[in-house]
Structure formats: structure tokens, C-alpha cells
Amino acid sequence: MTLDDLGPRLCILGPSNSGKSTLAAAIARGRGLPAIHLDQLHHQPNTDWQPRPDDEFLALHDLAIAGSRWVMDGNYSRCLSQRLGRATCVILLEAPTMTSLLRYLRRSWFDRTRHGALDGGSDRVTWAMIRHIAVTTPANRRRYAALFDQVVLPKLMLSTTRDLARFYRAEGLER
Numbered sequence: 001m002t003l004d005d006l007g008p009r010l011c012i013l014g015p016s017n018s019g020k021s022t023l024a025a026a027i028a029r030g031r032g033l034p035a036i037h038l039d040q041l042h043h044q045p046n047t048d049w050q051p052r053p054d055d056e057f058l059a060l061h062d063l064a065i066a067g068s069r070w071v072m073d074g075n076y077s078r079c080l081s082q083r084l085g086r087a088t089c090v091i092l093l094e095a096p097t098m099t100s101l102l103r104y105l106r107r108s109w110f111d112r113t114r115h116g117a118l119d120g121g122s123d124r125v126t127w128a129m130i131r132h133i134a135v136t137t138p139a140n141r142r143r144y145a146a147l148f149d150q151v152v153l154p155k156l157m158l159s160t161t162r163d164l165a166r167f168y169r170a171e172g173l174e175r
Contacts, residue, residue, distance in 0.1 A: 001156050003031060003171050007088025008069040013144055014093030015137045016129070017100040017107070019164055020073035021116025023093065026173040027071045036064045037116035038074025045119040073116065075140070084151065092148045094141065094159040100133050 003010075010027060012020045021037050028035035041060040044050050051057070061079045064070065065086040072083065084090070095103070108123040148157060158164045168175065 006154055009088045010071040011087035012073040012091045016133050017103040018093040018095040022175055024071045024073035025115035030173045033069050033071045036070050036072040038076050089154040090151050092157045
């Protein structure tokens, strides 16, 4: 399955630090779609990743999915059904826990201009995020896989970093 088969509203899911935002930005550039990073909608800019009030986030989410064309990355299960109701496809990314941890450390220490970063915010290493990646994420992975199996939209699973790299090459996308 290629990007051309997936329609104009792409929903990218996957565990933390699996490459969702980077892929969304690459697809946006390659296909002329607006990239919507749900972390940026969920968190207040110019803060240390402080969440917005829930009703404000949901209003921003619903406004974003109302658009006719987009590529959106992020999970946020409480509004996923509305997103899937508008999406024309689902892309599920996987990455081993160790890869996600290493990506998290790299982005926190070295990447100052990463895709999906919070405007005016800073990425820093926290035990809470390390715990989230190492402890919470395995259950989330099972949940995403079960959801992916149930989705009736066109869908694409990129279950290894090699699959993801191959997809970038095949679609002519640049990170």
C-alpha cells in the first residue's frame, strides 16, 4: 500500500518516540498536507509540557479533524473515535522499547528543532517519561495492535524501524 492509496486524512498512531511526528512532517512536506501534531494541541505553548484544559484540547482537536486534508500524529484515546471517523487511513508505527528510549534521550539532549516539538517548550529527560516508555508503553502497544486489527479503513503497519526506513525510501520522503 502506498501513500496515494491512503487518502487525504492520515492518522498516525504508535507508542511514544516511535517516529510519528517525524513521519507526519515528512508526509506533509511530500504530499502538501497540513501536519497536525496532537502533542502541540494538547499542551500549552511556552510551558514545560503543561496540558491545556481538556475542553480546550478537545475543541482544538475537533477543529483540526474537520479539515478536508491533514496528516495527524498522536494517540489521545479519548478523542480517537472522532478522529477515526474523519480519517481516510491509519498508519501504525512500532518501535522496540529500547529504540523508543534511545530516541527519547537523543531528542531531549540533542534535537533542538525536532518535528512535533512544543513551541517555546523544552524537551528534557524525566523519570516519568522514562517510566512511561518502559512500563506503560507495552500495554499501549497491545491496545494499538488490537485497535489496528479492528479498523476498517485502509491501513498500514510499519512494525520495525527497517519497515519505516523502507517506507520513507519507497515514498520518496525525507526526514
